[in-house]
Amino acid sequence: MNKILLIIQREYLSRVKKKSFIVMTLLTPVIIAGFYGITIYFSIQGIKGTSNKIAVVNENKTLTEKLVSTRNATYTYVNQSLPQMKANLATEGYDYVLYLPEFNLDAPAGIQLLGTKQAGLTLNSKVSDDIENVIRNQKLKESGLAQKDLDNLKSSVDIDMKKIGETGKEEDSSAGASTVIAYVAGVLMFMFILLYGIQVMRGVIEEKTNRIIEVMISSVKPFQLMMGKIIGIALVGLTQFILWIVLTGAISTAVVKIYANKSTATKTEVATAMKNQSDSKMLKDATEKSPIGSIQKSLANLNVTKIITLFLFFFIGGYLFYSALYAAIGSAVDSETETQQFMFPVMMPLLLGYTLSLSVITNDPYGNMAFWLSMIPFTSPIAMMVRLPYGVPDWQLALSMALLILGFIGTVWVASRIYRVGILMYGKKTSLKEMIKWFTYKN
Amino acid sequence: MLSVNNIVKQYAGHRALDDVSLTVEKGKIFGLLGPNGAGKTSLIRIITQITAPDSGEVIFNGQRLNSNHIAQIGYLPEERGLYKKMEIGEQVLYLARLKGLTTAEATKRVRYWFEKLEMGSWWNKKVEDLSKGMQQKVQFVATILHQPELIILDEPFSGFDPVNAEIIKNEILELNKQGATFIFSTHRMESVEELCDNIALIHRSKKILDGSVEEIRNNYRNQTYWLEYDGAFDTDIPSDIFEIHQQDHKEGKTKLKVQLREGKSANDMLAVLLPLVNIQRLDEVIPTMNDIFIEKVKTQN
Incomplete structure (x- = not known):
């Protein structure tokens, strides 16, 4: 036991003392905070609206209803022909020209949006929405509705989403925020397992190529060496993760404070934007994406401590599960370039878990697929983290955790049998078949 | 002090050791000879408990070999190396502590040996900054630091210049005089004649000759x-x-x-x-x- 501690100590210190570790640990929070800042900035800009000035050339005689300007698009009807307008677009101060030709209201065709720059997807869909609205209004009016009735037609609906908790208590929920948290957790988990799993593999290969392995193995058991390395690197990962949380938190708070002090106007603008669930699609997007908005609101409901604790558990579990396999791969090869053929079978389930979690689970967090993905240890660390913000029954959580523990005991056992043989093999190309044979070797 | 009895070691499709027995007497220098691939390394790995034999047993000081003996054996493998990015002093300390020395005791001994072999200024250097011969010296120190009763050296002189080879040879003789037993695996026959008391020759997984060097040479007159x-x-x-x-x-x-x-x-x-x-x-x-x-x-x- 004492020897494992010594190995853990060396593996930990030798990595934490590296310059690259220190730089990565300090730099990442700055990048994350910067990203966070930029997101806030742009969501505010989006709300303020970089309004697009659109000149409308209407040659359609039947369409008398006018397009209504909104925050993101100002429509100005001009009495010029399309070629004239095209030539004068910049001098007259317009961004785009919208051309409405003569068409049948039942089958509009030939509408063009021209500009010096390519219109974005959002603008495109907004303009077409607006035109659809106008046509609908026109048709409704033709069928005899008065303008007054038309105004009454629209009533704003705001669904207050509540999830009924196990105790019957109503809990606030927000699909948008859950999705964002699920994504972040899923991506982080995937990154962490991959990043530190590969570090284990590199460490094993390093010992082999440096030829220190035989010296080591004459002092300690291969299992001790492998576990020492795995645990040591896990601690490096945890150290980095915790430092990231603390530093990112500190920097973000500082940035938000400075920003808020500088412009209180902006702050209120953000606040009103948050509350105002208006019909503008852009605004809605911005509100959902805005990190200070609903995410923080539902974070409060989601029990952050529980999420972080479970994240740490699934991170360690998933990491142990995969890193043992990476250690086995490292032991079987002489250099990193030879790892390709073995990396694939190990990467596959991880990648599968990642993509399925982020597509299937975020769409249907309570379905069968989500359940099984979050139970099988190969995918459960990512899948469970993605499911968590939507709410997972305690028994499923417990079962998944138990299966993950069993899973990593299993992979550690399998890997250690391959490892003890693999580390002493030099200069041989190893096949998967050979690794299976090693597994069956007697001591 | 060490007897190897009827060791058999089978690898997939190839028998590395076939009923090999030999005895190493206390305080002697024992040469383990044989062409490449004869099974020497397999035998050494069994004695150092890196692998276990399929059948047969190894008796160390009257006891069946077990993990308590690890601290009493020092092994310098032929495929040897050090952690490239680690400082020399720290590294030797680490290896010594893995053999069970306390930090204080290990530090004392590392200082003593570094002084003795004129390596004092290397403490904070990284392995990648040392020449191959210098690295070998560090490895030699790491092998003997925990004062093992049995020291196993696989090709100890490869990579040394004649001056350093002489220094290491003298250290081996001095340690031997103080009571350490050596097993010595090499292809250099002149150093076998110079150092070894007894030898065993292994060829194609079998022991084909053993005895004292003097006797064997006499028999072959x-x-x-x-x-x-x-x-x-x-x-x-x-x-x-x-x-x-x-x-x-x-x-x-x-x-x-x-x-x-x-x-x-x-x-x-x-x-x-x-x-x-x-x-x-x-x-x-x-x-x-x-x-x-x-x-x-x-x-x-």
Whole structure:
């Protein structure tokens, strides 16, 4: 036991003392905070609206209803022909020209949006929405509705989403925020397992190529060496993760404070934007994406401590599960370039878990697929983290955790049998078949 | 102190050791010889408990080999290395502590050895900054630091210049004088003759020869002599007493390598030659370990 501690100590210190570790640990929070800042900035800009000035050339005689300007698009009807307008677009101060030709209201065709720059997807869909609205209004009016009735037609609906908790208590929920948290957790988990799993593999290969392995193995058991390395690197990962949380938190708070002090106007603008669930699609997007908005609101409901604790558990579990396999791969090869053929079978389930979690689970967090993905240890660390913000029954959580523990005991056992043989093999190309044979070797 | 009894080690499709037995006496230097791939490393790995034999047993100081013995064995493998990015001092300390030394004790001993082998200024250097010979010295220190009773050295002199090889050889002899037992695996037969008390020769997974170096060389004497005299070679010299294997004439001298025939002695030869030529030198050819090694391995093939 004492020897494992010594190995853990060396593996930990030798990595934490590296310059690259220190730089990565300090730099990442700055990048994350910067990203966070930029997101806030742009969501505010989006709300303020970089309004697009659109000149409308209407040659359609039947369409008398006018397009209504909104925050993101100002429509100005001009009495010029399309070629004239095209030539004068910049001098007259317009961004785009919208051309409405003569068409049948039942089958509009030939509408063009021209500009010096390519219109974005959002603008495109907004303009077409607006035109659809106008046509609908026109048709409704033709069928005899008065303008007054038309105004009454629209009533704003705001669904207050509540999830009924196990105790019957109503809990606030927000699909948008859950999705964002699920994504972040899923991506982080995937990154962490991959990043530190590969570090284990590199460490094993390093010992082999440096030829220190035989010296080591004459002092300690291969299992001790492998576990020492795995645990040591896990601690490096945890150290980095915790430092990231603390530093990112500190920097973000500082940035938000400075920003808020500088412009209180902006702050209120953000606040009103948050509350105002208006019909503008852009605004809605911005509100959902805005990190200070609903995410923080539902974070409060989601029990952050529980999420972080479970994240740490699934991170360690998933990491142990995969890193043992990476250690086995490292032991079987002489250099990193030879790892390709073995990396694939190990990467596959991880990648599968990642993509399925982020597509299937975020769409249907309570379905069968989500359940099984979050139970099988190969995918459960990512899948469970993605499911968590939507709410997972305690028994499923417990079962998944138990299966993950069993899973990593299993992979550690399998890997250690391959490892003890693999580390002493030099200069041989190893096949998967050979690794299976090693597994069956007697001591 | 160490006896290896009927060890068999089977790898997939290939038997690395086939019923090998040998005994290493306390305080002796034991040479483990054999061509490449004979099974030496497999045997050493069993003694150092890196692998276990399929059958047979190893007895260390009267006990069946177990993990308590790890601290009493020092092993310098042929495939040896160090952590490249780690500082030398820290690294040797780490290896010593893995063998069970306390930090304080290990530090004291590392300082002593670094001083003794003039490595004092290397403490904070990284391995990648040292030459191969310097790294070998560090590895040697790491091997013996925990004062093992049994020290196993696989090709200890490869990579050393003659000066450093001499320094290491003297350290080996001094440690041996203080009571350490050595197992020594090498292809350099001259160092076997110089250092080893006993040897075992392994070829194709089997032990084909063992005993004391002196005895083995004596046993392989085959009545061969170097003979030198003034004057040219004379074909009239009667050849029923000896057979000539090699002859050489230079500057009025003749040099012959002769082997006596069955039942004849050197005196018989001299009696014939004395009246005829002026003898200058007569030396018995005692076969070198190199000759014995080559002959044994060849005849086995």
